[in-house]
Amino acid sequence: MSGFQHKEFKKQPDTQHQLAPQIFPAYGGRHYQAPALKMTHADGVLTTDLVYASMRQTSLDENRTETVIFLKDSIYPVHVEVHFIAYRKENIISQFTEIYHNEKKDIQVEQIASSFVPLHAQAYYLTHFYGTWAHEMQQEEEMLTHGVKTIETRRGIQTTKAEHPSFILSINAPAQENSGDVYAGTLAWSGNYELSFEVDETGRLNIISGMHPFAATRTLSARDKLRTPEMLLAYSPNGKGEITRNFHNWGRKYGMMHADKLRPIVLNSWEGAYFNFTEQTITDMIDTAADFGVELFVLDDGWFGSKYPRNADNAGLGDWHVNTDKLPRGVGYLADYAASKGLQFGIWIEPEMVNPNSELAKKYPEWIVKSGQRDILPMRNQWVLDLTNPQVQDFIVETFDRILAMSPHINYVKWDANRSIDNVGSDYLPADKQSHFWHDYVTGLYHVYERIRAKHPDVQIQLCSAGGGRLDYGALKYHNEVWTSDNTNALDRIFIQHGANTFFPAMATGAHVSTSPNHQTGMMLPLKFRFDVAMSGRLGLELQPKDIKGDEIGFAKAAISCYKQIRPIIQWGDLYRLLSPYGPNGWASHMYVSQDKQQAVLFAYSLKYHGRTEYFETKLAGLDSTKQYKVTEINKQHEWSVFDGNEEVFSGDYLMNVGLMLHIGSAFESAVFLLEEQ
Ligand code: GLA
Numbered sequence: 001m002s003g004f005q006h007k008e009f010k011k012q013p014d015t016q017h018q019l020a021p022q023i024f025p026a027y028g029g030r031h032y033q034a035p036a037l038k039m040t041h042a043d044g045v046l047t048t049d050l051v052y053a054s055m056r057q058t059s060l061d062e063n064r065t066e067t068v069i070f071l072k073d074s075i076y077p078v079h080v081e082v083h084f085i086a087y088r089k090e091n092i093i094s095q096f097t098e099i100y101h102n103e104k105k106d107i108q109v110e111q112i113a114s115s116f117v118p119l120h121a122q123a124y125y126l127t128h129f130y131g132t133w134a135h136e137m138q139q140e141e142e143m144l145t146h147g148v149k150t151i152e153t154r155r156g157i158q159t160t161k162a163e164h165p166s167f168i169l170s171i172n173a174p175a176q177e178n179s180g181d182v183y184a185g186t187l188a189w190s191g192n193y194e195l196s197f198e199v200d201e202t203g204r205l206n207i208i209s210g211m212h213p214f215a216a217t218r219t220l221s222a223r224d225k226l227r228t229p230e231m232l233l234a235y236s237p238n239g240k241g242e243i244t245r246n247f248h249n250w251g252r253k254y255g256m257m258h259a260d261k262l263r264p265i266v267l268n269s270w271e272g273a274y275f276n277f278t279e280q281t282i283t284d285m286i287d288t289a290a291d292f293g294v295e296l297f298v299l300d301d302g303w304f305g306s307k308y309p310r311n312a313d314n315a316g317l318g319d320w321h322v323n324t325d326k327l328p329r330g331v332g333y334l335a336d337y338a339a340s341k342g343l344q345f346g347i348w349i350e351p352e353m354v355n356p357n358s359e360l361a362k363k364y365p366e367w368i369v370k371s372g373q374r375d376i377l378p379m380r381n382q383w384v385l386d387l388t389n390p391q392v393q394d395f396i397v398e399t400f401d402r403i404l405a406m407s408p409h410i411n412y413v414k415w416d417a418n419r420s421i422d423n424v425g426s427d428y429l430p431a432d433k434q435s436h437f438w439h440d441y442v443t444g445l446y447h448v449y450e451r452i453r454a455k456h457p458d459v460q461i462q463l464c465s466a467g468g469g470r471l472d473y474g475a476l477k478y479h480n481e482v483w484t485s486d487n488t489n490a491l492d493r494i495f496i497q498h499g500a501n502t503f504f505p506a507m508a509t510g511a512h513v514s515t516s517p518n519h520q521t522g523m524m525l526p527l528k529f530r531f532d533v534a535m536s537g538r539l540g541l542e543l544q545p546k547d548i549k550g551d552e553i554g555f556a557k558a559a560i561s562c563y564k565q566i567r568p569i570i571q572w573g574d575l576y577r578l579l580s581p582y583g584p585n586g587w588a589s590h591m592y593v594s595q596d597k598q599q600a601v602l603f604a605y606s607l608k609y610h611g612r613t614e615y616f617e618t619k620l621a622g623l624d625s626t627k628q629y630k631v632t633e634i635n636k637q638h639e640w641s642v643f644d645g646n647e648e649v650f651s652g653d654y655l656m657n658v659g660l661m662l663h664i665g666s667a668f669e670s671a672v673f674l675l676e677e678q
Pocket of ligand 1: 270300301313348416418464465466467483485486
């Protein structure tokens with residue numbers, strides 16, 4: 001064959017591989033890669049050929065422009081709208097899709113993505129976040145090779161378990177903080193999802209993001225329109241640090257409630273009392289919390305159930321009435337008591353779930369998610385309520401109303417959801433629409449959130465799902481914050497918060513100081529280290545405050561008061577990551593810089609023993625190089641400082657190009673600095 005080239009071997013331009021890729025490829029034609037749309041037409045035809053029809057651009061307000069590309073099948077009356085909302089200031093694009101049709105009979109939509117992003121480069125490095133209970137948002141980075149890499153969940157509720165629906169994609173080299181072409185996305189959806197990254201044989205990468213097509217075919221009649229969740233996308237030519245700051249700015253403005261208000265310092269009762277409390281236990285906790293300077297007390301699980309009292313996780317869930325054996329004067333008394341001590345009051349609920357041992361489960365068996373006659377498998381001794389059913393939605397809205405009606409002083413609700421969905425199915429949905437469950441559960445939940453928010457716009461709501469199991473902008477937009485993880489061990493928290501804060505701002509991530517030895521890990525860590533880690537998020541306590549004893553009382557009070565001073569910088573400032581906890585040398589460090597660059601807070605952590613001659617060193621970032629900053633160590637445990645230049649003034653230029661050396665190096669030593677423009 002040498003020297004002979006058959007004419008078929010000549011390079012032919014392939015129309016499907018022209019430089020301009022399709023904006024929303026459907027299954028059909030010569031598109032061999034995974035499609036963004038797969039549907040079956042009313043006549044059984046499996047393929048779709050979307051062609052451009054028109055486009056519309058609308059200025060929604062001075063910051064947002066919506067561009068809609070209208071596509072239509074070349075033969076069938078099927079319409080797809082690809083929507084992009086560009087957020088100018090935050091540099092974020094939200095993308096979603098709508099499909100509707102005018103075929104004579106129903107169509108079957110087997111898959112419809114929120115976004116399709118085609119890229120072409122020499123190499124792609126994917127950063128993603130895996131996790132499980134008490135181990136959320138663990139970062140991994142890998143070079144993509146040919147084939148498909150998928151990030152997904154099929155668990156329905158705990159969407160961050162296994163993987164988080166987000167990615168960072170760095171072009172040609174691993175992602176850097178402050179340089180390099182980086183794309184990123186996070187899906188605003190609290191249900192099953194799939195993000196797929198396909199590197200084809202020509203080296204092109206297609207990123208398809210959206211609801212998971214698994215067991216979720218949707219029958220769409222000519223009256224219906226199906227709208228996908230939003231995929232929030234970002235690009236930066238300056239590395240992943242800028243991507244994070246863009247998402248934080250977007251999140252504070254569009255992705256969460258009340259970001260204009262600083263978050264209060266919380267004492268949550270869970271790890272301090274679990275189910276074992278009396279009225280006295282709680283009022284004592286409130287007394288000590290008030291003395292410490294805490295601003296909000298949250299009564300966690302265990303306050304409800306009468307016929308089936310909630311004294312453990314195996315009874316009472318669903319029966320949202322006060323257990324008067326435990327709390328004879330009710331929750332109202334406790335909320336009033338907290339108010340009399342100057343504290344706000346919050347309460348825990350888990351309204352989507354039910355214990356088999358409950359009045360609710362016995363009264364409404366048809367409300368429980370189940371797969372026909374199969375066993376309903378309990379998880380943490382509980383079942384899931386079927387949120388596709390409007391009666392269940394009403395029940396949850398009424399439950400929320402009743403709980404707030406217990407006292408005008410309840411202004412915070414911790415909304416938990418402690419299991420995933422398995423053996424899926426609904427007594428409410430008809431037999432031919434069972435596969436609508438995954439989608440309709442989530443839209444049912446959002447419908448409930450909307451009704452609650454319409455009635456109770458000011459109440460603070462924490463998003464919790466066995467810790468950080470439900471961490472997405474789809475749900476967060478109705479909430480004030482998330483309970484980042486049930487793992488309160490400060491060392492693990494550095495990694496979990498590093499992951500969560502990649503997309504979600506510090507003010508959205510609850511971070512609590514707990515007792516030592518830690519209840520999840522058994523690890524013993526210094527109180528200062530525990531505070532220094534929790535203070536880089538939304539600070540709270542998760543312990544019996546009376547367990548803080550001796551010298552530690554003074555330290556804890558001072559730390560709480562210190563946090564109040566630096567809180568606006570942390571909660572509203574820009575995050576600059578300096579040393580990654582995943583780095584090779586056992587350090588972690590980041591800083592928050594106020595938007596006007598007049599103030600900053602630096603956190604530095606030693607994650608292992610470094611020996612006597614190895615010190616923490618880092619250049620700072622995000623400052624104004626022309627400004628002069630006084631650098632002051634705060635939240636100190638000793639009279640002396642770990643910084644030789646403490647309380648001296650340095651230029652931003654010096655701090656960012658020379659940096660600081662700190663005398664920390666023992667295992668779990670840490671330091672916090674305030675930088676103030678002079
Ligand atoms: C979940 C939450 C915890 C606590 C318990 C109560 O695990 O994540 O913070 O509220 O439930 O049962």
